[in-house]
Amino acid sequence: MLNTLRGALTANLQLQQIRCAHRIRGKAPIFCRTIKERLDELNYKDELYTTRIDIGLPRAKKSTEGKRISRLDHLKKNKADKELEQLARNNKLEIDLNEAKKEWLNTLGPQHKKQIADHYGVFEHLYGEGYFVPYLNLEVLYDLKNGSYLPVYTGNEIKPAEALEYPIVNYESDDSTLWTLALTSLDGHLTESNKEYVHWLVANIPGNAVEKGDTIVDYLRPIPLKGTGYHRYAFVLYKQEGKLSYDVTKVTSSSPLEDRTFVTREWYQKYQDEITPAGLAFFQTNWDATVREFFHDVLQSKEPVYEYDFPKPYHRPQEWFPRRKAFNIYMDKYRDPKQINKEYLLRKLKNEDPFKTPPPPLQFPNAQPFPKNMPSWLKLHEEKIRMGWGRINEV
Structure with a gap:
C-alpha cells in the first residue's frame, strides 16, 4: 500500500512543472491544447449560418477591350505632354471632379x-x-x-x-x-x-x-x-x-x-x-x-433619456489619526462637494475687480517662496492652485 502511494506521488510530481524551485499550476504543455486550438474552439462558427450570400444584382458585363486600348493611348499621350507634366510637378494640374467621381463609380x-x-x-x-x-x-x-x-x-x-x-x-x-x-x-x-x-x-x-x-x-x-x-x-x-x-x-x-x-x-x-x-x-x-x-x-409623450448611473464612491469611516494621508484631501472626502467648490469660487472672486485688469500670472510659480511657518499640506495646496492643477479647474 505504501509503495502504491509513493508511485502515485512520484508520477504526480513528474507531471508538475518546476521552475525556479516553484511549482507552476496547470498541466504541462505536452498535455495542453495550443493557443490556436483554444482560439479555434472559442471562435467556432457554423459555416451553414455564417457563409455570406450575395443577394444583389450581378454586375453588368461591359466590353473592356476597346477601353483598355484607349486607356493605353491616353496614358502614352499624357506622358508625352511636357506641359501637363510641368503642371503636375508644380501642383497646378486641375482635373474635373465630376468626371473623376463618374470614373470611380464605374470602377471601384x-x-x-x-x-x-x-x-x-x-x-x-x-x-x-x-x-x-x-x-x-x-x-x-x-x-x-x-x-x-x-x-x-x-x-x-x-x-x-x-x-x-x-x-x-x-x-x-x-x-x-x-x-x-x-x-x-x-x-x-x-x-x-x-x-x-x-x-x-x-x-x-x-x-x-x-x-x-x-x-x-x-x-x-x-x-x-x-x-x-x-x-x-x-x-x-x-x-x-x-x-x-x-x-x-x-x-x-x-x-x-x-x-x-x-x-x-x-x-x-x-x-x-x-x-x-x-x-x-x-x-x-x-x-x-x-x-x-x-x-x-x-407623440405627446415624455422623451426617453439614457444616462450613466455612477455609484457614489465608497469612503471608509473617519479615523481619529489618519496616517500618511494629506490633511486637506482626507477631510475633503467627508465634506459637501458644493461647499468645496464655493470656497474655490470665493477665492477666485476675491481678487477680481470689474474696473481693473487682472494681475498677470506668476512667471515662475514654483520659484515663489512660501512662508516658513506654513504647514506642508497647505504648501501643497497652494502649489496646486498656482499651477492650475486639481479642483481649481472645476469651478
Whole structure:
C-alpha cells in the first residue's frame, strides 16, 4: 500500500512543472491544447449560418477591350505632354471632379461602398449573412432650405434637425422598370433591440420618379435618443420584377410609433423572389433638441433619456489619526462637494475687480517662496492652485 502511494506521488510530481524551485499550476504543455486550438474552439462558427450570400444584382458585363486600348493611348499621350507634366510637378494640374467621381463609380466605387457598409455592420443587421454590392448609384439629398443640399453618402453624419422632411432621391433607371425604396433605423427601436423602425417605404416607383410611387409608410424624421450615441439610418433601393402589393399596414404621419416596427430580414425573405437590392446609402445621426420637441409635440409623450448611473464612491469611516494621508484631501472626502467648490469660487472672486485688469500670472510659480511657518499640506495646496492643477479647474 505504501509503495502504491509513493508511485502515485512520484508520477504526480513528474507531471508538475518546476521552475525556479516553484511549482507552476496547470498541466504541462505536452498535455495542453495550443493557443490556436483554444482560439479555434472559442471562435467556432457554423459555416451553414455564417457563409455570406450575395443577394444583389450581378454586375453588368461591359466590353473592356476597346477601353483598355484607349486607356493605353491616353496614358502614352499624357506622358508625352511636357506641359501637363510641368503642371503636375508644380501642383497646378486641375482635373474635373465630376468626371473623376463618374470614373470611380464605374470602377471601384461599388466595392468601396460595400466595404464601408460591412465596416459599419449595415448588411449584418439588415440581412444577417446576406449582402450586396451597390452597383446602382443612389443619390439622396436633404434640402436645408437655404439654397444648399446635404447629401447622404456612406456613413456621414446628419443631424435630426437637417432631416425633418423626406429627401430628394435620384438614380439612373429606365421608365419601364419598377422600384421600392426603404428607409429603416438599425439602432433606434425603443423596446426591442433586434427590430427596427421603418421610417419611409415607397413601392412601385416607375423609373426614378419617387413622387409617383405608392407611399406605404410616410416619412418619419430620425429620432435618436439622448445618451445612446450615434444611430444608423439606411436607404436601400430594390428592383422589382413587377408591380407588387406589399402585405404591410398603411402607416401615416399620425400613426403610433409601434406601427413602424419592422424587420428587414424577414420582410426581404418574404418577397425575395420579387425584389432585389441594388442601391445603398446610409448616414449616422445623434441627439439634438428637435428630438425632444418631436416626442413632446407629436407623440405627446415624455422623451426617453439614457444616462450613466455612477455609484457614489465608497469612503471608509473617519479615523481619529489618519496616517500618511494629506490633511486637506482626507477631510475633503467627508465634506459637501458644493461647499468645496464655493470656497474655490470665493477665492477666485476675491481678487477680481470689474474696473481693473487682472494681475498677470506668476512667471515662475514654483520659484515663489512660501512662508516658513506654513504647514506642508497647505504648501501643497497652494502649489496646486498656482499651477492650475486639481479642483481649481472645476469651478
